[in-house]
Amino acid sequence: MKVLWLQSAGCGGCTQSMLCSAPRSLFDELSDAGIEFLWHPALSLESGEEALAVLEGCAEGRLAFDVLCVEGAMLRGPNGSGKFHLMAGNGRPLTEWVERLSRQAKWVFAIGSCTAYGGLSASTPGNPLEACGLQYDTDTPGGLLGAGFRSSGGLPVVNIAGCPTHPGWIVDTLEKLALEGLSAADLDEVGRPLLYADQLVHHGCARNEYYEFKASAEKHSDLGCLMENLGCKGTQAHADCNLRPWNGSGSCLRGGFACIACTEPGFESPGHAFQQTPKLAGIPIGLPTDMPKAWFVALAALSKSATPKRVRDNAVVDHTVIRPAVKKAGK
Amino acid sequence: MKRIQLGPFNRVEGDLEVSLDVEAGQVVSAQVNSPLFRGFEQILIGRAPEDALAIVPRICGICSVAQSAAAAAALADIAGVTPPPNGLLAQRLIQSTENLADHLTHFYLFFMPDFARSAYAGRHWHGDVAARFMAVKGKAAEPVLQARAHFFNLIGVLAGRWPHTLALQAGGTTKAMTPAERIRVLALLREFRAFLETVLIGDTLESFASLNTEQALLAWAEGRNADFPMFLRAAGDLALEKAGRATDCFLSYGAYGLFESGLWQPNAAVDTLKSAEITEDPRHAWLAESSPLPPAVGETILDAEKSGAYTWCKAPRYAGQVVETGALARQVVAGNHLLRDLVGRHGGSVTARVVARMIELASVLPAMEQWVRDIVPGEAFCYPATLPESGEGVGLVEAARGSLGHWLSIKRGRIDRYQIIAPTTWNFSPRDREGQPGPLEQALVGLPAGDGALPIVQHVVRSFDPCMVCTVH
Numbered sequence: 001m002k003v004l005w006l007q008s009a010g011c012g013g014c015t016q017s018m019l020c021s022a023p024r025s026l027f028d029e030l031s032d033a034g035i036e037f038l039w040h041p042a043l044s045l046e047s048g049e050e051a052l053a054v055l056e057g058c059a060e061g062r063l064a065f066d067v068l069c070v071e072g073a074m075l076r077g078p079n080g081s082g083k084f085h086l087m088a089g090n091g092r093p094l095t096e097w098v099e100r101l102s103r104q105a106k107w108v109f110a111i112g113s114c115t116a117y118g119g120l121s122a123s124t125p126g127n128p129l130e131a132c133g134l135q136y137d138t139d140t141p142g143g144l145l146g147a148g149f150r151s152s153g154g155l156p157v158v159n160i161a162g163c164p165t166h167p168g169w170i171v172d173t174l175e176k177l178a179l180e181g182l183s184a185a186d187l188d189e190v191g192r193p194l195l196y197a198d199q200l201v202h203h204g205c206a207r208n209e210y211y212e213f214k215a216s217a218e219k220h221s222d223l224g225c226l227m228e229n230l231g232c233k234g235t236q237a238h239a240d241c242n243l244r245p246w247n248g249s250g251s252c253l254r255g256g257f258a259c260i261a262c263t264e265p266g267f268e269s270p271g272h273a274f275q276q277t278p279k280l281a282g283i284p285i286g287l288p289t290d291m292p293k294a295w296f297v298a299l300a301a302l303s304k305s306a307t308p309k310r311v312r313d314n315a316v317v318d319h320t321v322i323r324p325a326v327k328k329a330g331k
Numbered sequence: 332m333k334r335i336q337l338g339p340f341n342r343v344e345g346d347l348e349v350s351l352d353v354e355a356g357q358v359v360s361a362q363v364n365s366p367l368f369r370g371f372e373q374i375l376i377g378r379a380p381e382d383a384l385a386i387v388p389r390i391c392g393i394c395s396v397a398q399s400a401a402a403a404a405a406l407a408d409i410a411g412v413t414p415p416p417n418g419l420l421a422q423r424l425i426q427s428t429e430n431l432a433d434h435l436t437h438f439y440l441f442f443m444p445d446f447a448r449s450a451y452a453g454r455h456w457h458g459d460v461a462a463r464f465m466a467v468k469g470k471a472a473e474p475v476l477q478a479r480a481h482f483f484n485l486i487g488v489l490a491g492r493w494p495h496t497l498a499l500q501a502g503g504t505t506k507a508m509t510p511a512e513r514i515r516v517l518a519l520l521r522e523f524r525a526f527l528e529t530v531l532i533g534d535t536l537e538s539f540a541s542l543n544t545e546q547a548l549l550a551w552a553e554g555r556n557a558d559f560p561m562f563l564r565a566a567g568d569l570a571l572e573k574a575g576r577a578t579d580c581f582l583s584y585g586a587y588g589l590f591e592s593g594l595w596q597p598n599a600a601v602d603t604l605k606s607a608e609i610t611e612d613p614r615h616a617w618l619a620e621s622s623p624l625p626p627a628v629g630e631t632i633l634d635a636e637k638s639g640a641y642t643w644c645k646a647p648r649y650a651g652q653v654v655e656t657g658a659l660a661r662q663v664v665a666g667n668h669l670l671r672d673l674v675g676r677h678g679g680s681v682t683a684r685v686v687a688r689m690i691e692l693a694s695v696l697p698a699m700e701q702w703v704r705d706i707v708p709g710e711a712f713c714y715p716a717t718l719p720e721s722g723e724g725v726g727l728v729e730a731a732r733g734s735l736g737h738w739l740s741i742k743r744g745r746i747d748r749y750q751i752i753a754p755t756t757w758n759f760s761p762r763d764r765e766g767q768p769g770p771l772e773q774a775l776v777g778l779p780a781g782d783g784a785l786p787i788v789q790h791v792v793r794s795f796d797p798c799m800v801c802t803v804h
């Protein structure tokens with residue numbers, strides 16, 4: 001399976017993240033599954049004219065490829081000209097290249113939240129860049145390719161959302177496609193592969209015990225749950241970050257900072273400070289999506305009253321001050 | 332005279348186009364274009380000041396932590412807070428992990444594949460180099476991706492993930508290292524050291540880092556079986572120690588308490604860094620015309636139709652001068668003997684820039700081992716930082732590619748102005764209003780180009796390890 005990769009208005013971080021693929025090194029992992037890069041801007045030898053020849057061949061249908069991966073938002077401005085990002089050495093807008101290549105690709109993958117939904121590039125007030133995702137403007141279908149777009153393989157754009165994407169999300173989706181095929185049933189409502197988006201970030205968070213008792217962190221580096229005060233959206237964000245570790249053993253929560261829901265459309269403009277939980281009458285506004293508010297409030301009150309001292313005290317310091325008690329055998 | 336346009340100039344971070352005017356097979360003039368504009372300085376305006384910590388890492392996927400560190404430093408400057416010793420050590424460890432990993436990524440994935448080009452077939456080193464460094468398929472790819480991924484596990488422990496962590500804060504870091512993690516981090520450092528010593532350098536880090544002249548370096552490399560000495564053989568054959576000289580004025584903001592800040596020029600003592608001397612000139616950028624402004628009062632206003640403009644990048648200048656930044660600048664300013672000797676003999680060059688990155692790998696890793704030991708378990712990693720309603724702050728740090736500055740002002744509790752000068756903004760700047768070309772534009776003049784020319788231009792451009800997404804941001 002041949003993969004053609006383009007970068008536009010993003011930071012390149014999804015490629016950098018992908019290169020951290022583990023346990024096997026990225027190239028071996030992919031080549032054993034029969035996947036190769038036809039051209040990748042950060043990795044391939046071909047530069048300048050040689051690279052343009054590859055891209056032109058693909059756009060004209062002379063050079064076969066399977067998956068078009070695009071990394072970075074689409075910039076249509078100023079005034080629809082696409083001048084905010086012209087292809088170096090060629091002078092045509094990247095948006096035009098992406099449209100031409102999408103018509104030839106069997107499948108189109110949006111790599112990262114900015115490619116999928118517009119992301120940070122689309123978040124300047126008034127959107128002067130006229131930025132959008134490949135097939136979405138935030139969560140509204142449309143974007144560059146239009147709501148009705150289907151690649152020749154019969155799928156809408158596959159949105160591997162995340163800012164950045166976990167290497168496993170890209171690699172596993174590519175391998176699923178190469179080895180078993182990918183169908184519309186494998187994607188969620190906003191085009192994300194269910195192989196990582198059928199979980200919430202909250203699942204498997206090392207702070208779950210603090211969450212249960214609403215024992216909350218009050219300041220940076222505290223061990224408690226980050227939902228009540230420090231902006232954590234793990235109970236609403238779709239991704240398996242705490243089940244599929246980042247960089248060996250990490251996750252945002254393990255790193256001590258809030259999940260900012262970077263896999264969700266519109267995460268970049270939450271309408272409040274990222275690291276503060278917006279509250280109404282002392283109750284966080286962004287409650288778990290599938291839990292009635294009254295229940296949550298009742299449960300929270302109950303669990304707060306039942307919080308063990310260990311959990312309460314450890315929640316507001318940066319290292320364990322009370323260890324879990326050790327029971328005597330047979331008691 | 333013939334104009335050649337090189338683009339997409341790949342294996343750099345982001346988008347780059349280089350135009351060369353060529354006469355009789357030689358570059359007589361060069362123009363560097365950063366063809367992508369994203370407008371982060373506008374995105375930040377009106378946000379809560381701490382939001383910068385979530386937004387600026389996303390300027391760049393390869394120096395994301397450096398962007399965080401600059402924002403955290405600017406916020407700390409405004410809040411008047413200094414992180415506790417553990418917090419400073421953790422910040423340094425996170426930052427240096429990224430910087431060293433970037434040096435590795437640059438050498439193996441971005442820079443060396445050009446030496447595998449068929450244009451060099453028949454050179455005595457070409458067979459070995461091609462087998463090892465061919466893009467994607469070379470034998471070095473597997474071990475280096477493995478080593479890089481494992482090294483980044485250190486950031487997994489100390490900052491949750493890479494890129495785009497929110498662990499760096501004005502008051503320190505959000506993650507206190509546990510005693511168990513301390514053991515793990517030391518193990519990761521040992522693993523990375525083993526890779527550097529056996530695969531990349533072919534010697535102990537300490538003995539390589541103590542080389543102090545070009546002559547000693549060449550004698551050391553003779554017959555040594557490792558990847559960096561292999562580069563030195565190719566570089567010697569192609570005389571890359573004489574290719575790619577820019578202005579030989581080097582700027583560094585100073586790094587990790589190990590490397591001094593300052594400005595170095597030939598035949599002068601290192602000058603103290605005066606950040607008030609920094610200005611940005613929009614003359615040749617598609618940005619509204621203004622006189623060169625200090626970043627604290629700088630503007631980024633679009634003018635996509637401006638005549639005479641050829642890039643989205645402003646031209647930063649230090650006291651009106653064109654300066655180079657990066658690992659070479661950092662080491663020359665800091666007084667490294669080997670790099671001062673190389674620059675003294677030939678000026679800045681492809682070889683000197685690569686050697687400087689190797690010297691940093693060899694000299695920063697032992698410091699990292701020490702910083703981990705200096706962390707005191709149980710003591711604080713983060714102090715609270717309270718921001719005033721209004722204020723101004725500056726964050727100056729060193730990214731892998733050089734000096735990175737954030738100038739921030741807040742009013743009524745919101746970001747009012749945010750200006751960023753990234754390393755490649757310096758190195759790949761366009762001409763200024765005096766007509767002075769930027770460092771790369773100068774470094775390309777005189778190189779062979781056009782039909783049948785060796786790809787020296789490719790080496791010179793990539794020797795700066797450009798990061799284009801940062802350049803314009």
Ligand code: SF4
Pocket residue numbers: 201202203205206207208211224225226227232233234235253259
């Ligand atoms: S910190 Fe966030 S993800 Fe973790 S338990 Fe609390 S709400 Fe869930």
